[in-house]
Amino acid sequence: MSSPQPRATVTMSDVAKAAQVSLGTVSNVLNHPERVRSEVRERVLATITRLGYVRNSAARTLAAGGSNTVGYVMVDIANSLYTDVARGAEDVTSSSGMYLVAANAGVRGGTPRQAAYIDHFIEDQLQGILLAVFDNDVSGAERIRRAGGRVVLLDVATDVDVDACTVRIDYELSGYLAAEHLLRQGRRRLAFVGGLREIHAVARRLAGAERAVAEHGGASIEFLPSGDLQAEDGRAIAHRIASRSRAEAPDGIVAAADLVATGLMQALLPEGFRFPQDIALIACDDNQSGRDNAVPLSTIDLPGYAVGQAGMNLLLDEIRNPEHVHRRVVLAPGLSARESSVGRERVGRER
């Protein structure tokens, strides 16, 4: 903190002088209190508050050769998945006596800002970095490792190859749970709506949904892709569905994302489709944007908090355990059944 009013910064040796002890003793009071006689300790502590001394963590980090802080770089703080991760990570971090600082690259900032923050954290001598980046971009993780740092990759694709721990969400299971839920409601003509096969998470969800259908005789599923996963994509596909005969319309829909589901509902309700009577609808992830839905939306919930916890535990192990070996953790999503798929009477949470 540079002083607004050029007030001379109080250093440890100022404290030492004022407390009539040596520099090393002050350092000991701060870092190894048990090594100092309590009488002296009290005197030093009193002097510290009297003078308003504050540690300089730059000097501290430099001399000690490392900080007691870990970092978390996220692509989008507006996405609740990543804030859930932050809470999970923070709770683990603080209960282990360290500090967690976060940086938000932001979807609009794109890869450059992401890379800038990664570099910034690398230069900060952090103990380790939690990285939640775009699908398969491991370049940041590689830079961290090249610089000799520790990193745990969060929410990556199944097939990434990195020299680091990873925590993934089982998106295939997302799709499976969603479709299986619809099948259990007696739906047979399913549709998977939204996204492109090229998008890893979408492809996995679709695969999961198809697996559920395959396990279930007499049911079918079609893929209705869209370029993006916004509400307007949902509306566009809704119009295609509405133009069919009722007998050809799906009676169960797995939306690739909740905004897509919102769009579907917005455009299908005015066409006379009822949820869930005509179509049971469930969205494959829950990014807090479903608030405008006329009918509460069933969703597959992402285990963000658990991802944060697991990631930080992995990182702490790498920091503290000399025998640490990298691990890949996979976490399961859960089903939150709401009215859009089961009607008002049977709402609840399953697994």
Added chain:
Amino acid sequence: MSSPQPRATVTMSDVAKAAQVSLGTVSNVLNHPERVRSEVRERVLATITRLGYVRNSAARTLAAGGSNTVGYVMVDIANSLYTDVARGAEDVTSSSGMYLVAANAGVRGGTPRQAAYIDHFIEDQLQGILLAVFDNDVSGAERIRRAGGRVVLLDVATDVDVDACTVRIDYELSGYLAAEHLLRQGRRRLAFVGGLREIHAVARRLAGAERAVAEHGGASIEFLPSGDLQAEDGRAIAHRIASRSRAEAPDGIVAAADLVATGLMQALLPEGFRFPQDIALIACDDNQSGRDNAVPLSTIDLPGYAVGQAGMNLLLDEIRNPEHVHRRVVLAPGLSARESSVGRERVGRER
């Protein structure tokens, strides 16, 4: 970053040696490129990448006497208001060439964790700190200033007295806009539901609602308080409302928070109340939890992004402008009308 495999860290003098120049020249290449002949500059840069040199920001901060980073401490990353603030602040920060790091104290962490992060940031020699804390707790801001640091207080009460810039949200206007919106829909028996007068934001909202009613002849408003602002509080009050005769039930409700509104709806719909036909409902802030509503909820939106921008601009001015004087900025909320207050046909955004 301490090295997992004890790989000797590459320092500037390593680079200097390898590039056949002196330490000072390498420093100049990094900090004042124009002072160095381009030929030499290229050679140094090449050596840097070849050796995988990364700056040590601890040493840098120590020698330079300050970092190029600002901090943001928030009470609750799960509250969208604070992530909106983060985005606004981040966009201003990065477009001015600095870095923003955030720390989440967390509601569960409480004041101690908040204080810990503030101290941590103080010790980090940051250029300044953005603080979004509990209502009136200025102790953190005071500690920062005592340590000679810069701070901007966000989302504070009207009457706080601090030696710092502040950015506030006009909660009184929130209540006013909400009530005025209901009155415009022809509602006359209003109720303000949820919270305690002791809570600053609630008191202001209630005052605003009362002002709107006072300006409007023939209308009345009653205050139905609750201990907290959760959905269950809304449900509890709903039962009190349902036990009245229909003629005595309000025809317009301002909920102090959107969870309260959700609770109201949950308990009132089964009693046969329709929204907005019987009761027009609007919530006074929008913390992303309204997703479970059967009817899309009208809300007063908090200008979080603008708060972040304004706050960071204030902080940057304090950092760069020697003639900086503290200012108090007040930002206005906006009305998002949805079906819970106006029915399906006239939904839109006003001001």
Added chain:
DNA sequence: CTGTTAGCGCGTTCAT
């Protein structure tokens, strides 16, 4: 248990 000292890695004077 206490005091002394040598760096940690880098930015910034100065001379050249």
Added chain:
DNA sequence: ATGAACGCGCTAACAG
């Protein structure tokens, strides 16, 4: 334009 030397504030050895 370039290089040598000093010090930022602190930690961790070590000596006493």
